[in-house]
Amino acid sequence: MKFTSTLSTPSPEALEHSQKLVQSIREAIQQHQGFITFRDYMEKALYQQGLGYYVAGAHKIGQSGDFITAPEISSLFSQCLAHQCQQVLAETKGNLLELGAGTGKMAVDILLTLEHYDSLPEFYYILDLSPELKQRQHHTIAQSAPHLLSRVIWLEQLPQHFKGVILGNEVLDAMPVDVFTVQGENTYEHQVIWQDQQFCEQLNPAPPTLQGAVTALKLEKTATPYTSEINLNLEGWFQALTTCLDQGVVLLIDYGYTASEYYHPDRNRGTLICHYQHQVNESPLHHVGLQDITASVDFTAVALAADQAGFDVLGYTPQAAFLASNQLEHFFSQQLAEFPEQQYELAQQVRLLSLPSEMGERFKVIALGKKYCSHLSGFSLIDQKYRL
Ligand SMILES: C[S@@+](CC[C@H](N)C(=O)[O-])C[C@H]1O[C@@H](n2cnc3c(N)ncnc32)[C@H](O)[C@@H]1O
DSSP: OEEOSSOOOOOHHHHHHHHHHHHHHHHHHHHTTTOEEHHHHHHHHHHSTTTSTTTSSSOOBSTTSSBOOHHHHOHHHHHHHHHHHHHHHHHHOOEEEEESOTTSHHHHHHHHHHHHTTOOOSOEEEEOSOHHHHHHHHHHHHHHOGGGGGGEEEESSOOSSEEEEEEEESOGGGSOOEEEEEETTEEEEEEEEEETTEEEEEEEEOOHHHHHHHHHTOOOOOSSOEEEEEOTTHHHHHHHHHHHEEEEEEEEEEEEEOHHHHTOTTOTBOSOEEEETTEEESOTTSSTTTSEEEOOEEHHHHHHHHHHTTOEEEEEEEHHHHHHHTTHHHHHHHHHHHOGGGHHHHHHHHHHHHOTTTTTTTEEEEEEEESOOSOOGGGSSOOOGGGO
């Protein structure tokens, strides 16, 4: 993906849409003594009802959108995930629940693979914050696996009781984060204000919660200001997941690092980036509501929050190792036998999913268990849990 400092101009309709969101965020700023935290800004830019990037009507994911994810790159990704799910479903006799299901492509490929292995769960639940994406998911499943549509149930909130596998691909990176800067002994919170007809950032001393969380990171002292992000929603999110999950496994796939890599002194500008029409930029205050804003995941924080909520960390591994342990080669050969003319495309897909320079190392898989202690197939080649 290309890195850019000059964003292309959106269409007049897109600009009109963005202006409505800008106006609504300006009102929130006015009501909060002239500023909101960056986290609140990100929450509104992505999820403000009817207007935010994820909840409004634009095509986001795929070639025609702003970014592409592993399930969109290749069915092989979801087939390997299905292989892992099959093991847990067999042991728990449970169902599947996908969080943030994007276009619905992963749901289709997982369901078709499980059907092929005669392991279909009774239900495939989907919970997404985006009404536009729900419609798209319904359409994808109705087109590609109409006979399985009756098993798919869209939820408005987490169920009270659930057994089986909870899946989330690139959900953690879409959660709003606080941005902070440490300078000498002081920690500052990044806030958003409206000035000279545009959103700008200002820095103010961090409130106690943020200050405490940053202190707990035990950052190395640096001579120059150190800026990064932190996700303070994790604890609450895992509490909610553990309340709903009676027995089973949560599998989360995302780009990110352990805390020592994430908060390395050299990474002094953080990881926050934006995606607009397959271009990467560092301007979250521009193209408001028209572009994705995302931060890499601190998997140590994920493991800690999950542990505190009562989960066992079952495994942590790079995506390449997880896919290889879940029969990537077998699924590749199977597809090749069925579609020999697609040899180049299939090989290219495997490269994108697995090469260290592509998604293979940058993306990680973490598995969290509740009342589940069997060894998961996805971590049989490499398990780096000890690094968290
Ligand atoms: C980057 S997209 C990934 C979509 C899809 N999983 C894929 O891989 O193509 C992030 C998705 O997560 C959803 N999301 C963010 N926070 C969520 C939450 N707390 N619960 C459920 N979905 C969430 C967003 O609405 C969006 O659909």
